[in-house]
Amino acid sequence: MTYLMRFLPILTWGRTYDRETATSDLIAAVIVTIMLIPQSLAYALLAGLPPEVGLYASILPLVAYTIFGTSRALAVGPVAVVSLMTASAVGEFAQQGTAEYLGAAIALAFISGIMLMAMGFFRLGFLANLLSHPVISGFITASGLLIASSQLKHIIGISASGHNLYDILTSIGSNLGNTNLITLVIGLTATGFLFWVRKGLKKQLLGIGVKPFLADILTKSGPIAAVFVTTAVAAVFDLASRDVRLVGDIPSGLPLPHIPSFDSALWLQLAPAALLISVIGFVESVSVAQTLAAKKRQRIVPDQELIGLGASNIASAISGGYPVTGGFSRSVVNFDAGAATPAAGAFTAVGIAVATLFFTPLLSHLPQATLAATIIIAVLSLVDLGAIKRTYAYSKSDFTAMAATIIVTLFLGVEQGVVTGVAFSIALYLYRSSRPHMAIVGVVPGTEHFRNVDRHKVATGSRVLTLRVDESLFFANSRYLEDRIYALVAERPEIEHIVLMCPAVNSIDASALESLEEINHRLSDSGVDFHLSEVKGPVMDRLQRTDFVAHLSGKVFLSQYDALCELDPLTAHISESHTPKKAARSDIWDGPEI
Amino acid sequence: MTYLMRFLPILTWGRTYDRETATSDLIAAVIVTIMLIPQSLAYALLAGLPPEVGLYASILPLVAYTIFGTSRALAVGPVAVVSLMTASAVGEFAQQGTAEYLGAAIALAFISGIMLMAMGFFRLGFLANLLSHPVISGFITASGLLIASSQLKHIIGISASGHNLYDILTSIGSNLGNTNLITLVIGLTATGFLFWVRKGLKKQLLGIGVKPFLADILTKSGPIAAVFVTTAVAAVFDLASRDVRLVGDIPSGLPLPHIPSFDSALWLQLAPAALLISVIGFVESVSVAQTLAAKKRQRIVPDQELIGLGASNIASAISGGYPVTGGFSRSVVNFDAGAATPAAGAFTAVGIAVATLFFTPLLSHLPQATLAATIIIAVLSLVDLGAIKRTYAYSKSDFTAMAATIIVTLFLGVEQGVVTGVAFSIALYLYRSSRPHMAIVGVVPGTEHFRNVDRHKVATGSRVLTLRVDESLFFANSRYLEDRIYALVAERPEIEHIVLMCPAVNSIDASALESLEEINHRLSDSGVDFHLSEVKGPVMDRLQRTDFVAHLSGKVFLSQYDALCELDPLTAHISESHTPKKAARSDIWDGPEI
Structure with a gap:
């Protein structure tokens, strides 16, 4: 029984679950659902996948985490950095928009899930320690910049491509002549609006006497408001005929159970990327979960978290989704809204399922520029230039590893960036220890x-x-x-x-x-x-x-x-x-x- | 001036060089020359190269080391492990016996020389520290077993191939039917004789009252005696007509200055192997040099040793030789025979040059079985099973790295073996430090x-x-x-x-x-x-x-x-x-x- 309880944390908290806890969890779930819908669509777009895949990745994975996870506040689903890494990994094998591309993304989630589970069973969580803080911080900052620049094309309304900063920016530069002015207006307005919501709205609401909790919810609803308004504008003025790119028809209905591809050649090719995605996703997720758990003197079990995230990714794959992990902003929202147990995640899953069933037809007129705006505003908070300065002041050798990670990530690629960072950290550490005082x-x-x-x-x-x-x-x-x-x-x-x-x-x-x-x-x-x-x-x-x-x-x-x-x-x-x-x-x- | 003296140690010891020192150096040089001739031929055979290449690698490299090296007793030249690594690296690009094979081996020496020099100038000698003792010890033991098994075919008088233990042994097994009995008799006799010389002769000589110094020289002359006797037997009985493989015609005369190939594709392909050969050669050489220097309270400068070995390898390449390093047994002989300065190396070079000029025609009837016997006896001293036991008793994690190195070296290849060992050492070290007490x-x-x-x-x-x-x-x-x-x-x-x-x-x-x-x-x-x-x-x-x-x-x-x-x-x-x-x-x- 104790053995089973180790692998099924739900057996521990589930036994004392009562109506009061359920109410807290339900309220948190409603708020997270509202936040997750535009985010899921946006990150699917970032990963180069059809928008519904983002929704699929926000249903079953949450249920799996509810059963296997140890954090009481972590909200699992598509996140920015993992979406970027998925686009980079899958983009090497298939063209965006093809069935092969989708199949590879699903297989990536499945392989990553198996790797995470295996790491959990064999207690290999310490592998994540090889990613030093400066390397992670540099990688996340560089990824944020890459993601933001990759979304510019949607704001301007042009086609552009590239997996590194130089390619992306030159591709945008050479296509600037095709700018779609209506898209640009929508994109800039949405970006400006979301920036104001994030930076100024809460203070203003508090200033006019709105209660903090409500002010918080209104602030977090910014993206969904932008989605509603721009969708309505696009529908009323038939912007599709003006060449404004819209999300288009999203198949409604729940995902069908899906058997991921077992093509061994594909698996071998995807394995390195899957390993990096697993480790990066795990590190991001665990650090969020630990921060939130500490606030209530709760504990998370890192090795069991591997199993929880592994189960989530396998659940994502068999329901046609792509790699997921614990997200920072949504977990904080979940926590602040009062989520008391992982059941909040299951309730959120129900919310997203309902939205997928009934509301997707409403989203066909949603401009892609709006989603790009939500992504840009979300990822700019990942960019932490202060950390670069602090690291430089504290330790030149840590700074060297960080700088190498940032430069390689921006100009060569995300996988190369992570690997370079790890190699630099280890090499510099060994160099320092090789000349002891x-x-x-x-x-x-x-x-x-x-x-x-x-x-x-x-x-x-x-x-x-x-x-x-x-x-x-x-x-x-x-x-x-x-x-x-x-x-x-x-x-x-x-x-x-x-x-x-x-x-x-x-x-x-x-x-x-x-x-x-x-x-x-x-x-x-x-x-x-x-x-x-x-x-x-x-x-x-x-x-x-x-x-x-x-x-x-x-x-x-x-x-x-x-x-x-x-x-x-x-x-x-x-x-x-x-x-x-x-x-x-x-x-x-x-x-x-x- | 001090700067120049740092890079040219000869300026330091050369200023006090006198007649007495010269006499000591000359005596040592004669003894080492006698020992080096069969060794050079044998190791060239092991590397899959014509025998004269081994002699070429024993002339100019010694002069270069005399100028740039810091050890007063180190004897540079072809060694067993580096010869094996050369065969393994070059064997991937060309067939033994072709001009491409020889060209690649020469290029390998040149690249390795440049790498060693660069490591010396940038003081990167600490990189060698990544090779832990158990990994080196395991690698040398495995290499010794590999080399011995690869020479069995010459003892038996058959053709066989393979770069790992399994391939070599199965290849020998399937060709056993073609055993040449005369070759087998010569091979077993030579092996038995050399084994007896190494293990029992010295004690018996001392027992009958021979002075230790003379007993030592007689013992070290075993290989040259075996060469003389078997060559004479092969010549008198015309064993070539009985299908006994002989060394054959060795071009006499000194090597012509040679410009190594600058094919950039070849360089890129050889670079990883050259790096491993450089590091392994450096580690072997420095540990010998340090052992000998300590006996006289002398110092060697590891970063300058890199420059010395780098110069030796470049000298080897431009005189048509292959990768060289400081050898253990010949350095000990050099030291015991009284070598007082690196000048002994230059005198040895003159000795080998004289032999190359005048004695090579005498060696055309030398049976390959004899050379194989000298190799087998020489490398069996590299196999240190006691070290495996001691490491197991002292530290399970060091033993794990050692076992991985041995298994991969024996069954996958020498380069893979070294890389695996380094990766294991680092991973296990980080794992241990990741859970501090x-x-x-x-x-x-x-x-x-x-x-x-x-x-x-x-x-x-x-x-x-x-x-x-x-x-x-x-x-x-x-x-x-x-x-x-x-x-x-x-x-x-x-x-x-x-x-x-x-x-x-x-x-x-x-x-x-x-x-x-x-x-x-x-x-x-x-x-x-x-x-x-x-x-x-x-x-x-x-x-x-x-x-x-x-x-x-x-x-x-x-x-x-x-x-x-x-x-x-x-x-x-x-x-x-x-x-x-x-x-x-x-x-x-x-x-x-x-």
């Missing part, structure tokens, strides 16, 4: 403390050299340690003892062990004894499973002071006024470097 | 020390929770930290303060900073204050460049004891007999875990 230390006279000789007035003897390493030892830095020690010995012919002080060494891997053995061996060859001091318990346990300590030319000392007392008592007792201080307090913050 | 700690009553609550009798209050992290915080573990903290808070509704104790945190990257900000923000949302304690100086400096500390709901405490005194004075002073002990000594080794 090391300091030659001496004893602070009259104490048992040891400090960097370059920074403090300390005593050292000429026969004993103590080197403190401030990093775990592993393959990427073990040779650097060897180099440093050999260099020190080569420079100082009078040395008889080298002590490696290890208070910050949390682990020693097999490469580092071999390097220590080499150091021991080579120092012996040149007549120098090799000692360790202040080795941590778990590290020592592991060393004792080998013959390293038996072969060590020197000793392993409990404390560095013990080492000095034995190897060089004169230096150890250099001051007669021997008054040891407490170490814990003074060991930190005594300068830029300790 | 963390402990909830409490105060040891009556002291200012803090210990893991699960291991020690310590005091904790219910309102303050202290978590100690034993690892630097970075992108791969920052989300894990978030998860842990949210879980702790969700389990303990009574908590008001969380203190993160950071004595082992050597750095905090931008991802981890963002996670700390998130933690601070979310804990605030749920009414919990977030504090830090014992933050190291350099880490604190960096944090102070951001607004993190300003936004922190809690404080940054110098010591954990300060934190407890302020947040929970009752627990801090739980024992009346307050007698603080010194920390440095007792902080370590008080159990399997601190």
